[in-house]
Amino acid sequence: MSYFVTGATGFIGRHLVGELVDHRDGPIFVLVRQSSLPRMEALIRQWGSDRVQPVVGDLAQPGLGVDEAWVAEHAGSIDHFFHLAAIYDMTADDATNDAMNVDGTRNALELADRVQAGCFHQVSSVAAAGDFHGRFDETMFEEGQPLPSAYHRTKYESEKIVRDEATVPWRVYRPAIVVGHSETGAMDKVDGPYYFFPLIKAMRDRLPAWMPLLGVDLGDTNVVPVDYVAKAMDHLGHLPDHDGQAFHLVNPEPQPVVDTINAFCAAAGAPQFATPVDRSVAAGPRSLLPNALRPLRLMSAAIRTAPAQLVLEQTIGRLGIPPEVLAHTSFPTVFDSRATEAALAGSGIAVPDLESYSRTLWAYWEENLDTSTGRDAKTRKALAGKHVVITGASSGIGKVTALKVAQAGGIPVLVARGKDKLEDTKTTIELRGGKAYVFPCDLSDLTAIDRLCEELSRELPTVDFVVNNAGRSIRRSLKLSQDRFHDFERTMQLNYFGAIRLIIGLMPKMREQHGGHIVNISSIGVQTSPPRFSAYVASKAALDAWSNVVASEVVGNGITFTNIHMPLVRTPMIAPTKIYDKFPTISPAQAADTVIRAMVEKPHEINTALGNVGAIAHTVAPKAAFRVLNMAYHVFPDSAAAKGQAPAGTEPEAAGRESEQVLMARVFKGIHW
Known part of the structure; x- marks a missing residue:
């Protein structure tokens, strides 16, 4: 033929x-x-x-x-x-x-x-x-x-x-x-x-x-x-x-x-x-x-x-x-x-x-065809011509943030382990008339981060924004973590040590240029303390605390921080937890819009209303807050993956709990249960 x-x-x-x-x-x-x-x-x-x-x-x-x-x-x-x-x-x-x-x-x-x-x-x-x-x-x-x-x-x-x-x-x-x-x-x-x-x-x-x-x-x-x-x-x-x-x-x-x-x-x-x-x-x-x-x-x-x-x-x-x-x-x-x-x-x-x-x-339109970011004059003024280092840029929030930065005239600097995916994102940006750089790096390797910082400082004229988006999440109760101390080490290595090593490595460049803004993708869990996320929430809380202390030391150099306490986002990171399939979540594009807002407005924090309620509850009524969290602990069991088992068919007991889980997830929308 x-x-x-x-x-x-x-x-x-x-x-x-x-x-x-x-x-x-x-x-x-x-x-x-x-x-x-x-x-x-x-x-x-x-x-x-x-x-x-x-x-x-x-x-x-x-x-x-x-x-x-x-x-x-x-x-x-x-x-x-x-x-x-x-x-x-x-x-x-x-x-x-x-x-x-x-x-x-x-x-x-x-x-x-x-x-x-x-x-x-x-x-x-x-x-x-x-x-x-x-x-x-x-x-x-x-x-x-x-x-x-x-x-x-x-x-x-x-x-x-x-x-x-x-x-x-x-x-x-x-x-x-x-x-x-x-x-x-x-x-x-x-x-x-x-x-x-x-x-x-x-x-x-x-x-x-x-x-x-x-x-x-x-x-x-x-x-x-x-x-x-x-x-x-x-x-x-x-x-x-x-x-x-x-x-x-x-x-x-x-x-x-x-x-x-x-x-x-x-x-x-x-x-x-x-x-x-x-x-x-x-x-x-x-x-x-x-x-x-x-x-x-x-x-x-x-x-x-x-x-x-x-x-x-x-x-x-x-x-x-x-x-x-x-x-x-x-x-x-x-x-x-x-x-x-x-x-x-x-x-x-x-x-x-x-x-x-x-x-x-909808997801494809929101991530690729929605041009509202590029049409916003305030956003273009803040980002046009600026170099934005984005970690975890190969998928999810990081990738969509890169596309939106480019749409507004910014220059995304794409960082992640997988070079091929980064190159694909770069090609997409260039086909749309933008510009981007690719710097593959394993952000759990501190020596690799040091080399990355040297390359970025040498090859980029400026480092105007850093978005610490790369992260690892582990959902596992303490009783299943007795012999898994490496869960805490691995999570802290990427979410905390990797993030601050990158910031420290780029700080001389930002001091030299008399300015820079750092956006940390933290979690609503830092405010609400959901059960089974002790490793993840602790690493994010550590990054929050470190940033809050360092912010007071470098503000005189024109360097500022924003911590985003992000609610549950529909990304590959949450895919292994199957109960999230029926939970109300925000999309990667919604999360990326929040990151763009952090770069444009530069607030100290961006929180959700429910996150603020959780933080207040832990302050004014801690016992009641922990009772609610304990109830959630029993409503949402450990997943098969957390138990080290292969996913099995739906058990009658699990099927009976599903309505309770969905109801609670809708009431407390955005929390990582």
């Missing part, structure tokens, strides 16, 4: 080429503009295959502008021609949509004809159905449906060109709204439901998660992850006897807009929307009205008017939600995908439930 793919640098295209590399044989020719060759070469390295071969051309040129000699050489040898290059943007203007979607399709068909492609695979969209009301199956196309935007119109027209003008066999794929990868969350731009994520984040940061919000029935939408789309296209494209057919790459069940929003609210830890009037209650009276007079259709029509769009531009537009997108949040169409499901039967390819991967999508 041999393949030709347009749009291979695009979101769906990258994943489709990955599928072809992994599961098919033969050369894969990918169309690329001359100016995009470096990006394509980087992608080829990621795919790890020399079967992917760039072909220079241009979507806007007849025959895609491919060299005549190449066409002559490969005529009759291209089995599958996948055309994905298009614009997938509801906010784009008419001219751009026409040039990319309509003219581009005609140019691709011309090349497919000249190379005598075995099959032309057109990636269309459910937008080709326009505002069709009712069930739209895969045999339907020209149904007189209204086409309310340039995007809808050009998706319809480009599919019609394939149907009417193709001289080679063809197949059409109509994806619904495509979101990130269901396993990694990877997404390359803000689109579809992602436009609403900043608003969800604002609600999360300002309102308690338990507060119900009033919602209304906004109809149904349909979202699918990009990995499903790519896998389905690869499989469907190679099935025999399906030429001349269209496939709906959609969720078989329409997804209520409110449920979709609530899935992301739950993933973010934001309050959710309740709809007092369920659609089943309203269905009776609503069904008596003609389509044109039904509330949802009237609201949709009103939103699309020029006055409404102007008002929306000045309101939600300022929150980053394009008014054009709001007008198309729901589908009046139900997309029938029974033919696609039948064709995929036995392949193992199916649409996963949104709830199963919504947290993955």
Whole structure:
């Protein structure tokens, strides 16, 4: 087999080429503009295959502008021609949509004809159905449906060109709204439901998660992850006897807009929307009205008017939600995908439930696509051009902090044991136009830290910030630690000795430059003293105490400290403790936002309200505080890992305690139980 793919640098295209590399044989020719060759070469390295071969051309040129000699050489040898290059943007203007979607399709068909492609695979969209009301199956196309935007119109027209003008066999794929990868969350731009994520984040940061919000029935939408789309296209494209057919790459069940929003609210830890009037209650009276007079259709029509769009531009537009997108949040169409499901039967390819991967999508957006840090003028002023040494930068809080520092114009200095992961983070930062340095170091090795400090002092013009984030956590009761004194030694070695050795080593550099700020990632446990964390909390408390003493000695040199008593964060460090899977935690991005605040505002401490309550309770009512902690000690037993056992199935007693554990975790949100 041999393949030709347009749009291979695009979101769906990258994943489709990955599928072809992994599961098919033969050369894969990918169309690329001359100016995009470096990006394509980087992608080829990621795919790890020399079967992917760039072909220079241009979507806007007849025959895609491919060299005549190449066409002559490969005529009759291209089995599958996948055309994905298009614009997938509801906010784009008419001219751009026409040039990319309509003219581009005609140019691709011309090349497919000249190379005598075995099959032309057109990636269309459910937008080709326009505002069709009712069930739209895969045999339907020209149904007189209204086409309310340039995007809808050009998706319809480009599919019609394939149907009417193709001289080679063809197949059409109509994806619904495509979101990130269901396993990694990877997404390359803000689109579809992602436009609403900043608003969800604002609600999360300002309102308690338990507060119900009033919602209304906004109809149904349909979202699918990009990995499903790519896998389905690869499989469907190679099935025999399906030429001349269209496939709906959609969720078989329409997804209520409110449920979709609530899935992301739950993933973010934001309050959710309740709809007092369920659609089943309203269905009776609503069904008596003609389509044109039904509330949802009237609201949709009103939103699309020029006055409404102007008002929306000045309101939600300022929150980053394009008014054009709001007008198309729901589908009046139900997309029938029974033919696609039948064709995929036995392949193992199916649409996963949104709830199963919504947290993955949210985490990726929060860590990679949320640009609020870079847009904040105060943050940019504090961090632009500053060198920020971040330990534990290969994952979790450290990695996300590095990405946010770079976004604000700072220069992250990445420190951790694993060089490869640090290099990956550096590459990510550089691809986004930033700058970063990598200094691998085992921070439990004091001699290695000394060498690191010498390198940093010699090679960096300044050390403006140090973020002591690397840490080790051990959850084990004292009775299980009788023969494990090394737990205390190892924890203290990294969390305390390693941290202060780094600070001491960099202190001459900061004195020389007359300033510097040190951020220590401490723990809420220092304030609350949760059971089973004696090794971890003691090491963090030691770092707190040391920093508080040293801060008074160096403040005259312009050197300051912030201790962050961080609540429970969903990082790889807590993964071995399985009971945390159901606990309310903050995300690494939320923790990184706190670190950024520490660098910008430079307070002496950053605490949570519950941490402050715990500290006060230990002062004014220590006996009551220890009774509560003793109760938690019995509610939350030692894990199998702490006992040195392999994880076993759920015991009846443990299952009975689970509700108590979750309840207590929610009441005392953020504490390491």
